[in-house]
Amino acid sequence: MPIKEYVPYCLVPVCALLAASAAPQSNPVIPTESAPVSVINIDAAVSGYYQGVITSPLTRQLSAGCYSLTDASGKNSGASFDAFNYHLGVANDWAWQYRVVDLDRLTTLSYVAAPSDESPATKYAAEAGASAAGLATPTHTFCTETATSVGFMVDDNYVPDNTGGISLFMQGPMAIDQFTLAGPSVLSLGDREVEAWEGYSLGDAHPIYFRALSGSTESAITQIPGLSTTVSPALASAGGAIYVATLPANFDNMIVVTSDQGSTPLCDSVQCARSKARPALVGAGSALYAAWTDIDGTIRIAVRSREFASAEETWRIAAEPVPNATTGRTNGPALAFFHGKLILAWTSALGESIEVNTTSHPLSSDSWSSPTSIASPSSVAPALGTLYDAENHQVLDLAWTTPAAGINFAQYEPSASTFTRVDSPFELPSGALTTLTPSLGSSITPVSSESDSCLSSNYLDYTNDAPPPTTIRHKRHNQHPSGCP
Secondary structure, three states, rough: OOOOOOOOOOOOOOHHHHHHHHOOOOOOOOHHOOOOOEEEEOOOOOOOOEEEEEEOEEEEEEEEEEEEEEOOOOOOOOOOOOEEEOOOOOOOOEOOOOEEEEEEOOEEEEEEEEOOOOOOOOOOOOOHHHHHHHHHHOEEEEEEEEOOEHHHHHHHHOOOOOOOHHHHHHHEEEOOHHOOOOOEEEEEOOOOOOEEEEOOOOOOOOOEEEEEEOOEEEOOOEEEEEEEOOOOEEEEOOEEEEEEEEEEOOOOOEEEEEEEOEEEEEEOOOOOEEOOOOOOOEEEEEEEEEEEEEOOOOOEEEEEEOOOOOOOOOOEOOOOOOOOOOOOOOOOOOEEEOOOOOEEEEEEEEEEOOEEEEEEEOOOOOOOOOOOOEEEOOOOEEEEEEEEEEOOOOEEEEEEEEOOOOOOEEEEEOOOOOOEOOOOOOOOOOOOOHHHHHHHHOOOOOOOOOOEEEEEEEEEEEOOOOOOOEEEHHHEEOOOEOOOO
16 A cells, blocks of 8 residues: 655744655755865964964965865875974974864864874874874864855974975865764655754854755755754654754753744753753654753653643653663763664663663653663764665664774564664675764655555665764665555
8 A cells, every 4th residue: 555645734943844855856965076176285384373373374265165184295296295393303203283273263173183102192203104194194174154264284382493294185165064063863754764964063053954865866955944953953753743852052951842833942840851962852653752861871761742731841751760771971862663662772881882771652660671782882872763674664773883983783673672783784885984873764655656566765874984074974775666564
C-alpha cells in the first residue's frame, strides 16, 4: 500500500523547515573544489602577533564566506616558505604556526600550530621537522560573515630576529551556510530526511540551517528564521507537529523547544532543563520525549503530549535522572522510539564505551532496564536512527565516532532489547572520516502513484575530519524497490 502523506501543522518559524524541504531539488552550492585558490606567503620577519598587538600583517580584502588554508610549501612555485626560525642564529628554534585576524574587528579567525614533543610544544629542533609537521597539518577553515580586511601573521613577540615564514594555499570564498560547528542532526519524515546544523557566526548565537534529502536529490540550504543556538539542534515530529530543541546563548543554559505553538523553555512546575550539550528529541505518537545531559553530567528525560496540558505547563520532567546514566558534560545523549520502547544511548563518562538503556512507553520512573555496554571508546555523543533493510522493514541502528575518526555501527534486536555490532550499512572511504557526532536517517517513496512498491534510502551524515567550521558529508544507500511499509 502507498505510504501515508505527512501533513504537519504550520504556524511559526519551524514551518519554514517543511515548506522549503517539501520539494527537494539540486542544491546550487559552491563545491570546495571549484573555489579560487591563492598562495599566502607570511614573512615571519615582518608579520607578527603577540598578546593582541599586531605587527605589519600580510593583508587581504576578502568577501563574505569561508576560506580553507593548508600548507603550500613544495606544492606550488608561488610558495616562498616552509617553516620559520623565531631566534635568528639559534639553530633549534623552528616552528610552523600562523594566525588569521579580522582586522576590522580585531578578532582572531583562526590560529593553527603544528604540535611537537619539545618545550614549548610548538618548537622544532630543525627546519625539516617543522616543515614536515606543517605538511601533515590538516586543512583549517575560517569564515567571515561580511566583506572585511583579514591579516595573516605568525605568533611571536619580536619579529625582527626571525627568519623564514609560512606559505599557505587559501581556497575560497565558499558559501558560509555549508559550514557547521558541530555534527548534524536529522529528522526522518517518510518521503524525505531533513538535516539541520549549527551554522557559523562570530558571536555566541549561531544560526540554524537545514536541507532535505530524498533519494538522490536535495533541497537548497535554508536558514530557520528567528532561531539560534550554541549547540547542534535536535529535531522531532510528534502529533503531526515539528519540534526543534536549541540551547540559546545567554539563557542560563536552558533548553528551548520551538513548535507551531511558539518557543518555550523546557520547564515544568518544579524545574527547567539545563545543559551544556546538544539535547535529543523523539516523537512517540502524540507524545514528545526529550533527553539531555544535566550540568552535573547525569542524563535527564521529560515528556509532553499535545492532547493535554496548557501552553505554560506542557512538560513533565522525571524527578530523578536516568539511573546509572552519566556522560561528559558537553556530550548529549541519543534518543529513539522503536517497537514501543524508548532507547537511550550515551558515551560513558570516561569515554571508554557506548552505553544503552531502554524503557517502556509511556514513561514511568521504575521502568528502565539495566544499562548495557558496547566496549568501544569514543569522545563524542553517539547517534540513533531508523533505517530500512532490503525488504523495506525498519531497523534501528546505533553509530558512534572512534578515536581514529572512524564510524562504528550496531543494530538493535527488539526481542532481546540489545544492540549487536554490525558492519557499516554504507560504503565508507578508508582513513579518517570525522571527529564529531554523526547522524542516521532514511526516506521512502512509492515507485509510482499506482505502485505498491517503494524505494527506500538510508543516509549517514557526518562532518569531514577537518576542525570546525567544517562541511557535512552524506553517504546514501538506496535499496532496490520492495514492498511499502
